[in-house]
Amino acid sequence: MPTIQELISQATRRRDAAQTARDRAQDDLVSLRDAPGLTEEQVRTAISARDEADATLREAQSAVDELTRVQAEETEYQRLSARTTPTGTRAPAYDQVHRVGMEQRTYQPPQASMDGRGVxxxxxxxxxxxxxxxxxxxxxxxxxxxxxxxxxxxxxxxxxxxxxxxxxxxxPPQYLTDLFADFARAGRPLANICSGIPLPETGMEMNIPRVTTGTTTSVQAAEGDTIGNTDLDDTLLPAPVRTVAGYTDVSRQAIERGTMVQSLVFGDLAADYNSKLDAQLINGSGTSGQHTGVLNVAGINTITYTSAAPTIPELWPKLADAAGRVMGQRFTGPTAFVMRSDLWAWILAETDTAGRPLVEPGTVATNPIAVASTRPVDYQVTAVGSLFGVPVVLDNNIPSNLGTGTNETRIIVADFRDLILMEDESAAPVQLRFDEVLSASLQVRLLAYGYSAFAAGRQPKAVSVIAGTGLIVPAL
Structure with a gap:
């Protein structure tokens, strides 16, 4: 039986022969440019031959890669098990049942060597x-x-x-997805706390059933008396599929000679994609290719706070009212307060008449008005504190230019389990593509885009929004 190294050598020779055949097919295709009396059939035949050579080469390279992986697995297996099992009693790894998890992934995060150079x-x-x-x-x-x-x-x-x-x-590999989420953008905090489900593979409009008339029951006063009967009625809530996309043109030299250029550019495109999607979920108009955002859903609970000199004690009943309406009309509790970071900072800065902060860090205070989290803040999803025991999530995609004076913000209080977000992929655009733009100027287009559908009106009474001049955030 041949050794693994002999198998690799055989596969490598087949790969090299396939590479030679592919190069020859490519040269034949190029040489047709100057051929007299060139016909369309000749071109099709040459292209077909080149494509077949490509497929053969891919298969040969895949075989080399697979055998090389098996060899590395065998080496690692020998290193780990030689301590307990005599070498002469073990069969080679490729003769044994495949051990899931032993092999490394094709794409790994960059590693640093001891001399400081990237490996x-x-x-x-x-x-x-x-x-x-x-x-x-x-x-x-x-x-x-x-x-x-x-x-x-x-x-x-x-x-x-x-x-x-x-x-x-x-x-993209998971480590790249994580990298994409770390760029300095407002992120997608509200999107991350909605109910996320996979977007169906086909269709440009998703319809979600919404019950508008429920059934009824009744107590039967006596045997034989008529009992309650109401037929359930529903309407379809449309959720159109929307596209968020962006691109940038980069020189081939920057990509081929630069360091991590494509990662940085794709990362920034992906981060902006997340921020733009989140902003639509908050305040999208529902027209011109936008989602209908939470602030523009008909029938939600609206609480108005009007004040020329807003204070936290004045705001407090409004916060309670917003949470209470979700509890009383949807019959569930809100899962989060969502507000801008400058508004939360204003709440943190408020003090009582003795100069003591109204929001205490942790749970050390007696009867605090609210509690601030002592954990590090992750503006993608992590709560920074709580109001009435409900987590507070910061999202700077909430506008701060609303109202008649274009200087108001909003506070959203909701049971976000009732807000349905369908996406191709969580936290990053699903499509990353390179497209050649201008071959004459050696530019390449880096493109990122994704599809999503959003339904914020499934249960309008699960959402409360606080608005008004009292939400003109004062300077600290």
Missing amino acids: TGPDFLRDLYDYQLKRDPAAGGRLERHGREVEALDPGFAQRMVGTGAVSGFV
Whole structure:
């Protein structure tokens, strides 16, 4: 039986032969440009031959990569198990049942070596660039293997996320998704606390049933008496699929000769995507391709706080009223207060007549008006404190230019479980693409986009909004 190294050598020779055949097919295609009497059939035949050579090369490269992975797995297995099992009694790893989890992922976060230099393996965005614009079969093989890894983690995940078979070129590794979420943008705090469900693979409008008339029951006064009877009635709440997208043009030199350029650009596009989506969920008009935001849903609870000199003691009953209406009309409790960070800072700065803060850190005070969190603030999702025991989430995508004076903000209090957000993927755009723009100027377009549908009006009474001149946040 051949050793793993012999198998790798055989696969490498097949890969090299496939590379030679592919180069020859590409040269044949290029040479047709100057051929006299060139016909369309000749061009189609040459392109088909080149594509077949590409497929053969990808398969050969995939075989080399797989055998190399198995060799690394065997080496690691020997290192770990040699302490307890004599080497001569063990069969090679590739003769045994596959051990899930032993192999490394295709794409790993950059690692630092002891001399301070970055040590990296294959780069997802570099492979995406090389495959989409250069048709590099080796990069395509790694992307394909990454797609299989994504599918293995969660069967159906990739298809559910992007609705296409070419999932490996579109779903970024988790460490890149985390990096994208860390850029200095307002983020998507409100989006993160809504009920998130996968967006169906097809369709441009999702319809959510909304019960408008409930059934009834009654006490039967005596045997044989008529009991209550009311038929349930519902209406469909439309949730159109919206697109948020953006692109930027970058020189090939910046991508091919720069360091982490594509990661930084895609990261910034992704971060802005999240912020723009969140802003729509808050105040989208419902027209011109926008979602209908929470502030523009008909039938929600509206509490007005009017004051020329606002104070926290004056605001306090309004906060209680907003929470109470969700409790009393939706018959559930609110899951969060959502407000801007400067408004929360104003609440934190308020003191009583003795100069003591009304909002105490932690739970050390006696009968505090509110409690501030002692945990680090994550403006993507983490609560910074609580009001009436309800978490407070900060979201600077809430406008601060509302009202007749264009200087008011809003406070949203809701049971966010009733707000439905359907997305291709959580926290990041699902599609990342390289498109060549101007070959004459060597520019490449970096494109990020995603699809989503939002229904904030499923239960309007689950939402309260505090508005008015009392929410003109004073300078501290």
